[in-house]
Amino acid sequence: MADWLTPQQRSFNMSRIRSAGTKPEVRLLALLEAMYPADEIVAHPPDLPGRPDFVLPEIQVALFVDGCFWHGCPKHGRIPEDNRDYWEQKLRRNRIRHRLVAHELRNRGYVPVRVWDHELKSGTREARRKIRRAVKRAQLSSGL
Template identity: 40%
Template sequence: MAFEQGLVIPLNPDTSWASSPAIRAVMQANRSRDTKPELALRSAAHRLGLRYRVDIAPLKGLRRRADLVFSKAKVAVFLDGCYWHGCPDHHRPAERNREFWSEKIAKNRDRDRNTDETLTAAGWLVIRVWEHENPVESANRIASAVRERSSS
């Protein structure tokens, strides 16, 4: 949808970047937060007694949002999707628009590295969890880091 003088105007599907209407529908259905892996990780972390902020920027002015943020301990957790972030074990290149998606994934990975460097330089611990990782094991890893940094 596009906005023009307060009116909602449907975008022309012919100008979409998607290779087909079906692909466009699938891409539009992708959630940016509250995905099943996120909910599983948050639930496992909560069961361990951890309390956190959800989907916020750890640093003011940083236009990147962490999935879980432990402000006092300065721990930012990012749950990365295997496709979107180029998991070395599970990422499979796209069949269609291969060049576009290859560049997109490379830019995502570059942005992830930049985010890690920026937060680390500001005194934060960045924890990256792949969507395929066991949420209980990941929550235990997060809990150890948060408790260690909280006791310092």
């Protein structure tokens, strides 16, 4: 489907998309607060690689919530037909960056966990499972 906006209009629209305080982040925060005390959750720590959306610093778990479109979800991600090469490269770079960030976090003793937006929309069972598994790994590696 062809884009009906001019490049300038599309650029303006894209520049308005937030990177913090999004609906998926709010959903993830609500889930985390249902699982852990609020004072154990830190949002957007600037000192960690990749700037995780949330961190459980006491147990060293770094959490990211990824939008299906922006991060190329295998179930729901769709590459736009317009400017397809750009989007394929962008999503490829995102995946490479995710791997590098995960490696850097592990080197610092953190367990990274990525939750897809759709895992927070359609019930939270899968997201809870991912978080619990990451917490268990972190506790095992730290001897807690």
